[in-house]
Amino acid sequence: MVPRAAPSEEAAPFRRGRRLAVDVGDARIGVASSDPDGVLATPVETVPGRDVPAARRRLAALVAEYEPLEVVVGLPRSLHGGEGPAAAKVRDFAQELAKNITPVPVRLVDERLSTVTAAQGMRASGVGAKKGRSRIDQAAAVVILQSALETERTSGRPPGQCVEVVV
Numbered sequence: 001m002v003p004r005a006a007p008s009e010e011a012a013p014f015r016r017g018r019r020l021a022v023d024v025g026d027a028r029i030g031v032a033s034s035d036p037d038g039v040l041a042t043p044v045e046t047v048p049g050r051d052v053p054a055a056r057r058r059l060a061a062l063v064a065e066y067e068p069l070e071v072v073v074g075l076p077r078s079l080h081g082g083e084g085p086a087a088a089k090v091r092d093f094a095q096e097l098a099k100n101i102t103p104v105p106v107r108l109v110d111e112r113l114s115t116v117t118a119a120q121g122m123r124a125s126g127v128g129a130k131k132g133r134s135r136i137d138q139a140a141a142v143v144i145l146q147s148a149l150e151t152e153r154t155s156g157r158p159p160g161q162c163v164e165v166v167v
Helices: 052-066 085-101 114-124 129-155
Strands: 019-024 028-034 041-048 070-075 106-110
Touching (some): 019 052, 019 085, 019 129, 028 052, 028 129, 106 129
Antiparallel strands (some): 028 041
């Protein structure tokens, strides 16, 4: 007979519902979405990032359209796990996004090497650097979302860190 884990130790079932992922950059913001079962992440669009208020409005519109369970935002960390100025900018962006889309939760997830992975995948599929520039941010958001989905599926817990809404 196989011993069962205590109820508090058992992994929670995977939460059903669509998720959106956001890869925040200075020039562009990539957006990806999952299917309701959390199996597959697909690119949605690239939002221009230089006009931050317009970008926030567009992201809020996407949240209203897709009605996600949550929004995951990629948090850029160094290879050693530290946070620099880019991470501080993303934390601020995520905080404002969370205020704009409440009650939909925003979660920060580690995005180390997501852009590198996305670029390698695009090159491998024959998409050139010039043509791929407009899509690389969406592909990075797909990588971030797939990683978050896999993390939740294997751990039984929501990925990353929830952004607390401060009013």
